[in-house]
Amino acid sequence: MEDRLDDNKEIIEQILSIKEALGEKLIILTHHYQRKEIIDIGDYRGDSFGLSRKAAADKAARFIIFCGVHFMAESAEILSQPHQTVQIPAVEAGCWMADMADRNTVEKAWEELTSITGEESVIPIVYMNSDAALKAFCGGHGGTVCTSSNAEAAFRWGFSQREKIFFFPDQHLGRNTGNQMGFPPDKIIVWNPSEPLGGNTPESIKKAKIILWDGYCLVHTRFGEEHIMKVRKKFPEAKIVVHPECTEEVVALADACGSTSFIVKYVENAPSGSTIIVGTEINLVNRMALENPEKDILELHYSLCPNMFRINLKNLLRAMEHIGETNVVTIPDGIKRNARKALDRMLALPGSDQN
């Protein structure tokens, strides 16, 4: 253990000395689910929405190192300036949910879906947790991107454009957003890409207002109703807050539900002495517990994102030693252009400047 701490100390010193030498030429962005030692080194921490805004706004840095998963680094690359390079310390830091929808399968579904509804009736909205090609698909079909911070604003915008929304890949964020907006269950259907018409009838498709891809986050669907029941019994005074990638059953039993930024603010604003039980990624829960010592911040259930955990001090140091050269995120121009359109529409959504 002591050896590991010494190793870390040495690596941290090396990282900080490169950081100091590069000064304003470098910005390190860190997602809330990163381990503490990475967060401590970063210049800016946030959720995927906050980080994408930061990447779009920063014009001074020549190098952006993105400590998060690959789709986030791709979005930073799409929004960055031509003189900037974006690096990710571990290229293998993917996302299971993003992998549940690829461009070919979504295009096939779009053709089937619009053969029933007509293209003018449906707008595609893609969750940030998706690869650049899907964002480009949305950009090319008049759609937008959303994150868990602005899903409702994106859906409201979508309905101002067309009659129905086709949302992918996270069915739970889509359903929780639809529920929050007051849509009854028969207006929300799931599209299973391995079945004809996504497993739906033409009638149910015509009736639906929201069509959800059959994808989910394995980290957030690990929380079950049984976990809520258990903690309610043990801590009757506690408040429970969960992320909207959880199932609607879990959301219904919680006291509050919101994006990663919402959860961070919820914990910060809770009165001293209170107990908050949090249903999201464990690194964030543990850090909030450390940063709010006057409150009891507990996990709803242990759930770690192994993809986020692939970023560590060693691969961060490697990226910094080969600044602008190793693990550079690149996206073909055609994809980048259309993906940018979709991301720009997201950044222009009402309230996007207040997140």
Ligand code: SF4
């Ligand atoms: S927490 Fe879920 S959605 Fe987020 S990166 Fe990990 S697997 Fe993907």
